[in-house]
Amino acid sequence: MINLVKNLSVYNRRTKSSVIRELLKLTNQPGIISLAGGLPAPDLFPVETMREVVNSVLDKYSAAALQYGATEGTPELKAELVKLLKETEGLDLKPENILITTASQQGLDLIGKTFIDASDPILVELPSYIGGLQAFKSYGAEMIGVKCDDDGLLLENLELKLQKLLEEEEHYKFIYVVPDFQNPSGVTMSQKRREQLIKMSEKYDVLIIEDSPYRQIRFEGKAPDMLYKLDKSSNVISVFTFSKIFVPGLRLGFMIGHEEIIKKLSKMKQSLDLCTSPFNQLIAAEFLKGGYLPSHIEKINASYKSKKDAMLNALQEYMPKVEGISWTKPEGGLFLWLRLPEHIDTEVLFYEAIKKQVAFVIGSAFYCDKTGNNTMRLNFSYPSEEQIDEGIKRLALVVKKFL
């Protein structure tokens, strides 16, 4: 074989098997309660609706459902999405504002490929979604972390970073945010912060990437406006997925933006996979057209709310009541965020937790600046309520040992 190391691209060599992946391997042992994953609950997947919808696609479209399709996406799905985003978000879109993607991870990769040259700075949240960081890093992006609190991005910190980049004559490419029930923190950006962020994007002439996989998974409280809706300057690209509101197994997502931006993204998609599965797109279109989405989302939200409450109750009951231990109280999504006193390193704690048969994701994995050592991500969508209760009980015992 060729000398692999000498023939790999720089990026491949620099991508280490991440700590998180190595740690996740340990969580698959029998008996372990995993609060580490990020999977939706499969018992909620609409298997029988799926069967109906698939058969209906084959009836209606026959061979045409199985042919290659347009890179931009099939017109049937785009038409349904225009309607959906009008009804649910008040957005006025044309089909030309939409690009269908092979799930939202491809959307993030496309953004990298479209905008990033090696060493270009981009601004990301502290903490931020790993899949986004990974995609942008693969094009050589330089990550600049921006501090967050329980209302999302701290705008003063963002402005400080933007000014510094301007002074250094650096060409920042975009600000990447997950404004609703963020992965990993579960935090939602407040309406006020959103309005300020949009102003900032105008002042500093910078694109905003609004990654929105969880927005529809809201159990309680009122949704702030989408950044896309607040923006009047076409400075926002929003990225969505069907993974959390329908099923992940179709690998289907979409992005919206100004027509000219969508054209540029679409040109890049051509060399990635020519087009997203037209069969899967028609399945989703049929699912939307059949009106199955609202009741399905209701079902998901009822289940996840109950699990989230179970986790909050367990944290309240079992976690030691000491200074420095706190957690977020998300109104939706799949995750919450636990902060421990600063001297505790959750990577060290992780191995102890595995011994006690409970797993989580270490917080530092989500920080581009390698901070956040005292934090962890907890998932409540996948485990049962019993597992959540028992898992948090075990975790609390481990935390006590580290105090």
Place this chain on the structure above:
Amino acid sequence: MINLVKNLSVYNRRTKSSVIRELLKLTNQPGIISLAGGLPAPDLFPVETMREVVNSVLDKYSAAALQYGATEGTPELKAELVKLLKETEGLDLKPENILITTASQQGLDLIGKTFIDASDPILVELPSYIGGLQAFKSYGAEMIGVKCDDDGLLLENLELKLQKLLEEEEHYKFIYVVPDFQNPSGVTMSQKRREQLIKMSEKYDVLIIEDSPYRQIRFEGKAPDMLYKLDKSSNVISVFTFSKIFVPGLRLGFMIGHEEIIKKLSKMKQSLDLCTSPFNQLIAAEFLKGGYLPSHIEKINASYKSKKDAMLNALQEYMPKVEGISWTKPEGGLFLWLRLPEHIDTEVLFYEAIKKQVAFVIGSAFYCDKTGNNTMRLNFSYPSEEQIDEGIKRLALVVKKFL
């Protein structure tokens, strides 16, 4: 909006809407017989088998078919592919030698992402598959064209290019070939050339990418061995797709290679789309397990052979019998290649052909060195035999005008 030009990546700016795309737009006008496309014939798609198979997947796997899956691919499909490649190609593979991809275009993109840094030279055929060139170019590859004849790659020319690169202290990354019924030329690399190419890969310590979308679409003649089979040094990566032997609409393909290489490719796939649709993978696995593939391929081959013969007959009947006009006689695949006298520019001829209501793809689009102006690609899989006859008749009239 931000200034788009100033914010795009270098690659996005350098990717022009290709001549071929612009020309293809003209071929959609009513009345035009298009020999330009590259689509499989949809009337051959096994719609009812698809329905059976999909329902069986939902019966057997239920919600598990709709969840996220492993980046490397689902074990069920890999197991079927190990069997298939043993039976049809005599390959001894383990599941670890296989990576499932979102069709073969993603395979090509992954190869680019895994091996290419900007300005790295790679060696490609003259002419070569556009989708491959596009994917490699997106990582900044420098294309070095190698001459071909009707037996495939000219090895002396390849060696010359390799030696020159060595002298220049350039680090060539791989040789990219489509050895069976090449797109665009329809040429198959002979057994002897294949053996020589494998020797060359050892001598020059260089990886070979064997792109193999059409290999099973053989109507006549005996298949030479796969490069993968001839190689004893793990220097070959082979890329396959289900698009031509099943349906393109699932966007499903796979690649095979040494276990260590597959690991490196897999690491890159993570940030592209996390995993290929497990639902679609299980559909393909069920199709293979059900034993539907051999008879389906037989049906395709019978139809395409008949269409290929119709095209050869029409060329024989209508094309002017003059020095410099020749065409390939493929034993399989979807395309053949027409060469005209050197003074004829098929891009100029194209507009005249459109006036006469027939379309093709200009040959120069497939040449990385911008030669091949007197050539064109003709597709016989999509049009009917009547359209092929009439289309070639019209084309011959245009060619006569240019002589």
